[in-house]
Structure formats: C-alpha cells, structure tokens
Amino acid sequence: MLRVLIIEDLPVNMLLMVAILERAGHQAIEAETAEAGIKLAREQLPDVILMDIQLPDMDGLAATRILKADPLLQAIPVIAVTAYAMKGDEDEVFEAGCDAYVTKPIRYKEFLAELEAVAARHPPSRPGALSDSAHTTLRRPPTDH
Secondary structure: OOEEEOOOOOOOHHHHHHHHHHHOEEEEEEOHHHHHHHHHHHOOOOOOOEEEEOOOOHHHHHHHHHHHHHOOOOOOOEEEEEEEOHHHHOOOOOOOOEEEEEOOOHHHHHHHHHHHHHHHHHOOOOEEEEEEEOOOOOOOOOOOO
C-alpha cells in the first residue's frame, strides 16, 4: 500500500484519483491548494505526491520546486498531473523536479501504472509499501540536458 498525497483543486478530479487509489489498495491524502499540500507533505511524509499543475494559490511546478528544495521532502517522488501534453510543457515539468507526469483526462490503467512505476523506482522505507515487483513502464526525464 502506498500513501499518496493528491494536491488537486477540482473536486471531480480529486474524487476520481481518490477512487482509483483506494480501489487499488492505496491510501489517499487530500489537499486542495499548493500551500496545504506542502504542509501535509511535511506532516505526513507520503510515498508519492500527485501534483496538479494549475492550482489556485500557486503554480504546481513552483510548489514542486519548494518540495524538492526541502531536505526532508526532496526524495519523495512527485508526479505532475496536467491537461498539457505539449513537448515544451513536458520539459518544464521535469525541469521543475517532477519525476513523471500523467495527463488529464485520467485513464485508470495508465494512471496506476505510472504511479506504481515511480514508486518502484523510489521505494518507501516503511513496511507494507509497494514492492519492487510493480509495473516497470515510466516516462523519464530527458537525459540530453
């Protein structure tokens, strides 16, 4: 079981991601703003963070930079959740420190595969978390930078 922090301001998207995670046996931690998400990340130390890119109080990429600058949180993988799928947007997501991204609309199988692949590459240190036998497909940051 993974503990996944979802930082998402739209209720319909939050409900969908929570439902998918819970159905797969994972625990969802919910935040509606970047500020609340950063605070919860520090308090809960989730295994993975799902970060919406467009949030009301702060850009999700700016929030990711804050998370990755914090020594306590920098090892927690962040998956960008975005409606943008342009090549330049993908580069910006990885430059901000995201470990992967999924696009909206959320597709159940692809969403879980991406989440579990990222978690397998960054195994949590607590008992009962996802093992290395998870899915292995992953969109990786470009290596030609």
